[in-house]
Amino acid sequence: MAKTAIPEEKIREAITFHGHWCPGLATGIRVAELALREVGRAGDEDIVAVAESDTCAVDAIQVLTGCTVGKGNLVLLGIGKMGFSFYRRRDGKAVRIVARPQKPGEGSDEYRRLQAKSNEGTLTLEEAERFETLRQERGRRILEADLDELFEIKKPLRPMPPHAPMKRSLTCEECGESVMETKARLSDGRVLCPDCFEREAPRP
């Protein structure tokens, strides 16, 4: 059985939330496990997470750590790296969990060949089935691996994101919809939402 300390029912919860089982979700489960060990679970926003990419892993992190996009204590950077920082506001403890890159030659040739075909969208039906089986196995191996085999723990590269209290809203003077004060723009003295601002003053 899996080596992960995350209980089976929590893993099932993450799969239900995410919609499928995949290596990315498995990675997220292990990131969450490490984060829980290092800084604990987010009660009411005491923990804030920064994910450097929007991958499948993020869904497991939301389910298991209590850091969510909706609450504002999960920030997505979109810089395409498998790095996840967790900060504890109460005492400032912080870690950056970074997935170790695959070593050249690691993983099977078959997986790499099927991955390449999958990226091109040229898998045959049988190949797609085989690839799915390999992905399921890979996910299970990630669950069973030692955490320090999978990740490095480093210091966060960025300061803790500021607390995100509810923002005041303003009404856009063009479309009449409300817009967060911090996102509103001014054009000729009129308060505009970003969409109307872009339309009025298209960038060159």
Ligand SMILES: [Zn+2]
């Ligand atoms: Zn996935």
Ligand SMILES: [Zn+2]
């Ligand atoms: Zn508007």
